[in-house]
Amino acid sequence: MDQFHDIRPYNDEEVAEVLHNLVESPDFINTIMGFRFAKWPAFLHAPIAFCVKIALKRQIANISSVDEFQMRVASYMERMIKTTTTNVEYRGIEKLAKGKGYLFLSNHRDIAMDPAFVNYGLYLAGLNTVRIAIGDNLLRRPFVSDLMRLNKSFIVKRSANGIREMMAAFGQLSAYISTSLTKDKCNIWIAQKEGRAKDGLDQTDPAIIKMFYMSQKKEKVPFAEAMANLNIVPVSISYEYDPCAFEKARELHQKSTTGNYEKAEFEDIDSIKNGIVGQKGKVVVTFGDVIKEGFETPEEFVAEVDRQIITNYAIQPTNEAALALQQGLPSADSAFSSYLERCPDNLRETVLAMYANPLKQQQKFLSKES
Incomplete structure (x- = not known):
C-alpha cells in the first residue's frame, strides 16, 4: 500500500x-x-x-x-528568464554532490518562482530537481493540483482540522520527507515557514524543524543525528524587484490599519501568475552549507538556519536604495526611484520597509558576529 x-x-x-x-x-x-x-x-x-x-x-x-x-517546463523557464530578469546568479551550488538527497530549507518570497529558480539551477548543474512542498491552500482548483504534482510537488495539509488530524498529517509529511531523502536520494524544497515573508524579514518557524524530526523521533534517533541525516541546506533567494510587492504591501497595510485581511478566492493563483510574468531584475540564489551534527534542540537548529539564510542573502541595489530613503538620504538607484513612483502613496513606506528589511536584518546579524 x-x-x-x-x-x-x-x-x-x-x-x-x-x-x-x-x-x-x-x-x-x-x-x-x-x-x-x-x-x-x-x-x-x-x-x-x-x-x-x-x-x-x-x-x-x-x-x-x-x-x-x-x-518542457525548462524550456518555458528559459523563456521566462530571458523576458523577466536581467541576470540569474547561483552561488554555492558547486558544493552539492550528485546522487545525494538534500533538504533545501529556503526563505520565501514568491510562491512558484522560489522553487523554480532552485530547480533550474540544479538542472543546469546536472543535479536532480527537487520535490516541492506546497500547501493545500493553493490547490482549490483541481487542475492546479495536477500541474503541481506533475512538477514533483507534494502536499502539505495545512487545512487539517483538530490536533489528532493535524498530528497525523505532520507525521505523514515527516515520513515522506525522510523517505525521499534517505531512501530515494531525492532532493526536497520547503519554505522556512508557512507563507511568504511579505515584510522581507526571514525567520524559520521551529515547528518546521520539529516536523522534520517526528518520523526519526519515533525510531529513538537523537535530535542532532536525525537532523544530520536529512542533509539540510539553507537557501537564500534574492530578487532585485518583487513582482508582487505592491499587492503584498496592500495586504500588510490593510492588516495594520484594520487588523484584518480577507484573501479573494483565487488570489494566490493571481500571485503565482504575477510572480511568473512580472519583472524581477537580478535574481541571486545562494546555497549555504549542509548543517552537520552539533545542534541539540530545534531552537539551536533554527538559529543556524536563520544565520545562514540572512548572512548569505545577496543584497541588491534596491535594498540599499530603500534603506537610504528610509534614513532620509537620496537614493543612488534612479531605477528604484522610478519604480516607487508607480507605488500608491499610502503603501510607499510599507514597500520601502519590505526592500530595506533584508539589509537591516543582515547588518544586525553581522554586527553580532563581529
Whole structure:
C-alpha cells in the first residue's frame, strides 16, 4: 500500500492520464485563455480556446514521464528568464554532490518562482530537481493540483482540522520527507515557514524543524543525528524587484490599519501568475552549507538556519536604495526611484520597509558576529 498516495507527486505511469485530463478540463483551458488572450475580442474566445486545446494535445502527445514534463517546463523557464530578469546568479551550488538527497530549507518570497529558480539551477548543474512542498491552500482548483504534482510537488495539509488530524498529517509529511531523502536520494524544497515573508524579514518557524524530526523521533534517533541525516541546506533567494510587492504591501497595510485581511478566492493563483510574468531584475540564489551534527534542540537548529539564510542573502541595489530613503538620504538607484513612483502613496513606506528589511536584518546579524 502506498502510504503517501494522497500527498506525493505523480509517478511516471500516471503522467499520460493526468495530462489528458488536464487538456479536457474547461477550467484549465479558461485559465490559459485569461492568462494569454484576456484582451482579445470575446467573439474570438471560443475558436481560440479550440485552437489552444488542439495545440496542447499536440504538445503533450510525446510526454510520458515526469522528466519529459520537466524538460518542457525548462524550456518555458528559459523563456521566462530571458523576458523577466536581467541576470540569474547561483552561488554555492558547486558544493552539492550528485546522487545525494538534500533538504533545501529556503526563505520565501514568491510562491512558484522560489522553487523554480532552485530547480533550474540544479538542472543546469546536472543535479536532480527537487520535490516541492506546497500547501493545500493553493490547490482549490483541481487542475492546479495536477500541474503541481506533475512538477514533483507534494502536499502539505495545512487545512487539517483538530490536533489528532493535524498530528497525523505532520507525521505523514515527516515520513515522506525522510523517505525521499534517505531512501530515494531525492532532493526536497520547503519554505522556512508557512507563507511568504511579505515584510522581507526571514525567520524559520521551529515547528518546521520539529516536523522534520517526528518520523526519526519515533525510531529513538537523537535530535542532532536525525537532523544530520536529512542533509539540510539553507537557501537564500534574492530578487532585485518583487513582482508582487505592491499587492503584498496592500495586504500588510490593510492588516495594520484594520487588523484584518480577507484573501479573494483565487488570489494566490493571481500571485503565482504575477510572480511568473512580472519583472524581477537580478535574481541571486545562494546555497549555504549542509548543517552537520552539533545542534541539540530545534531552537539551536533554527538559529543556524536563520544565520545562514540572512548572512548569505545577496543584497541588491534596491535594498540599499530603500534603506537610504528610509534614513532620509537620496537614493543612488534612479531605477528604484522610478519604480516607487508607480507605488500608491499610502503603501510607499510599507514597500520601502519590505526592500530595506533584508539589509537591516543582515547588518544586525553581522554586527553580532563581529
